[in-house]
Amino acid sequence: xxxxxxxxxxxxxxxxxxxxYVLIYRVSRVLSLxxxxxxxxxxxxxxxxxxxxxxxxxxxVAVAAGLALAVGAAVYAALMWRMTGESVLAAVLATIxxxxxxxxxxxxxxxxxxxxxxxxxGWANASFAVGSARISGVGAALVLGTALVYGxxxxxxxxxxxxxxxxxAGQNPLLAAQRGVRLHGIxxxxxxxxxxxxxxxxxxxxxxxxxEGTLVTIGLKAFxxxxxxxxxxxxxxxxxxxxxxxAEVLLIHYVDPLLSDVVPFLxxxxxxxxxxxxxxxxxxxxxxx
Amino acid sequence: MSAPRASGYLRTRYAQDYALLxxxxxxxxxxxxxxxxxAYPFLAGPLALDLANQVLLGSIGAVALMLLTGYAxxxxxxxxxxxxxxxxxxxxLFKELGAPFWITxxxxxxxxxxxGIAFGLPSLRLRGLYLAVSTLALHFIVIHAGAEYExxxxxxxxxxxxxxxIGDWVLRDARAWYFVLLAFALAxxxxxxxxLRSRTGRAWRAVHGREAVAEALGISVRRAKLAAFVVSSxxxxxxxxxxxxxxxxxxxxxxxxxxxxxYVAMIIIGGMGxxxxxxxxxxxxxxFPYAIEALMRVGGLAERLxxxxxxxxxxxxxxxxxxxxxxxxxxxxxxxxxxxxxxLLWPFKQRPLSK
Numbered sequence: 001x002x003x004x005x006x007x008x009x010x011x012x013x014x015x016x017x018x019x020x021y022v023l024i025y026r027v028s029r030v031l032s033l034x035x036x037x038x039x040x041x042x043x044x045x046x047x048x049x050x051x052x053x054x055x056x057x058x059x060x061v062a063v064a065a066g067l068a069l070a071v072g073a074a075v076y077a078a079l080m081w082r083m084t085g086e087s088v089l090a091a092v093l094a095t096i097x098x099x100x101x102x103x104x105x106x107x108x109x110x111x112x113x114x115x116x117x118x119x120x121x122g123w124a125n126a127s128f129a130v131g132s133a134r135i136s137g138v139g140a141a142l143v144l145g146t147a148l149v150y151g152x153x154x155x156x157x158x159x160x161x162x163x164x165x166x167x168x169a170g171q172n173p174l175l176a177a178q179r180g181v182r183l184h185g186i187x188x189x190x191x192x193x194x195x196x197x198x199x200x201x202x203x204x205x206x207x208x209x210x211x212e213g214t215l216v217t218i219g220l221k222a223f224x225x226x227x228x229x230x231x232x233x234x235x236x237x238x239x240x241x242x243x244x245x246x247a248e249v250l251l252i253h254y255v256d257p258l259l260s261d262v263v264p265f266l267x268x269x270x271x272x273x274x275x276x277x278x279x280x281x282x283x284x285x286x287x288x289x
Numbered sequence: 290m291s292a293p294r295a296s297g298y299l300r301t302r303y304a305q306d307y308a309l310l311x312x313x314x315x316x317x318x319x320x321x322x323x324x325x326x327x328a329y330p331f332l333a334g335p336l337a338l339d340l341a342n343q344v345l346l347g348s349i350g351a352v353a354l355m356l357l358t359g360y361a362x363x364x365x366x367x368x369x370x371x372x373x374x375x376x377x378x379x380x381x382l383f384k385e386l387g388a389p390f391w392i393t394x395x396x397x398x399x400x401x402x403x404x405g406i407a408f409g410l411p412s413l414r415l416r417g418l419y420l421a422v423s424t425l426a427l428h429f430i431v432i433h434a435g436a437e438y439e440x441x442x443x444x445x446x447x448x449x450x451x452x453x454x455i456g457d458w459v460l461r462d463a464r465a466w467y468f469v470l471l472a473f474a475l476a477x478x479x480x481x482x483x484x485l486r487s488r489t490g491r492a493w494r495a496v497h498g499r500e501a502v503a504e505a506l507g508i509s510v511r512r513a514k515l516a517a518f519v520v521s522s523x524x525x526x527x528x529x530x531x532x533x534x535x536x537x538x539x540x541x542x543x544x545x546x547x548x549x550x551x552y553v554a555m556i557i558i559g560g561m562g563x564x565x566x567x568x569x570x571x572x573x574x575x576x577f578p579y580a581i582e583a584l585m586r587v588g589g590l591a592e593r594l595x596x597x598x599x600x601x602x603x604x605x606x607x608x609x610x611x612x613x614x615x616x617x618x619x620x621x622x623x624x625x626x627x628x629x630x631x632x633l634l635w636p637f638k639q640r641p642l643s644k
Binding site: 094100102 | 358364411414415417418419421422423425426427429430433437440546547550553554557597599600601602603604605606607608610611614615618
């Protein structure tokens, strides 16, 4: 039972991070390898607002979420729009370079000490029982938040005009642009949403385990889950996260705890050999040899 | 080969078509450069000598990556993994069997070639982004295997390697290392230069340009891709093994993803599709952190910020990489070529239309 709870929590961490990868890739065909750093930046945003509005924790969380949205849009406005239409390698490298820059700046601004934003907010991470297992408050918030984010994203993409434009831009950017969809606006929105959801994951992980450099590694480890599910499918990201998290928790439990860092990448390699476009990815999108 | 730069030079024999250095000016420049290289270790201080050694060592790996990514067009994010494979092959053979360098270096090349096949197999099915991701995954697995070996055998801080020995002579002096590394780097450069002019190199460029056309021209795309991975990986593994000997120490931490990014930055900053670019980029990336530190010391910031020098380095490195990607995608070679053109065409600005 405890294993199931662990899998659920880890899967929701991965899923929450993955949907950032998927959103950006699906809309603009760019793989953002700065996602881990952006997550961490959002978590530091929470840390900053938590000490700023220490009397009003809810206000602090809301401001931090708004900051994450703004940061995502700013990244696109300042940098990534120049990479629109450039080669795949150039765009990916630009995100990598952005990640390095952000990592350096964050250490300069916040130091290397581990921070505990949850304590600064004045909340405690109480755990409670689910059946025979225990789940921490933050863990429950993660599962709940993931469900809300995915529900919201599905509703947004299926039900609203902006969601429709976003899907159109992802399917055929040229045609969408000629029909009057403002691509730069859509791309900026995708970056903002991706940073927001990734930032949410970052904040919650920081609340659970403390805020430090390993957050970036978690961001990178979640990436295979997005690929397993298919890089342009939100449903795929959800299922891929479940698979990767399941494999990771079970292997750690039954085989060797040291494996935790490589399991996602092993699953990824197996997937790339068997079905490179992922479980739910669209096949024709993959430029196959 | 490109057209000769000097006017009044006409090729009259076939041998002249093959010559790497064509005109007298080129030969004179090359000779002057060779003298400078030979004199360098006797003029430079210990830090400058160490920097030069690092540049030479890095250029081997960077040229290998340039062959793969810049010429054959296969994106790889697993370069640090291959360096680690070479270094660990050297380290493990030394620790377990006490093998000398003339066994470990070829062994590293063999392991590298084998891994090159493993890294290259996905390239037969995948392109672009997906290929980059599969090499990234292999990087993590190789590093994990190395770290696993360290912990299992109890070398948790790393493997210490003795310097190479020939008879009684031990390669320890930085000046001696300089000449050894110079020989390796030059041999590697010459090998790459000639390989690119051969059938294999032309096939790589054709595959880079368009695979379907390359196939129609009678090139086996599969073989060309695998050859690119194998050659590049073998050279990289040798570079990794040399790195292990030079440092006298192997540890999985030294081969982080950041190292891969540095190598990719070398070929980006240097300029894609140019061996000169690989060397220039290596020099830039290697010297860059020291330059930043020197700047900070001049500004009097180093004492106050000594604990975060690495963070400043990180941020500045990311920024420079971004600036190159956005404003100078041709890299340092692009700047160099523009300068050359300016002098060649003076007083004009553009090449004549009819040539």
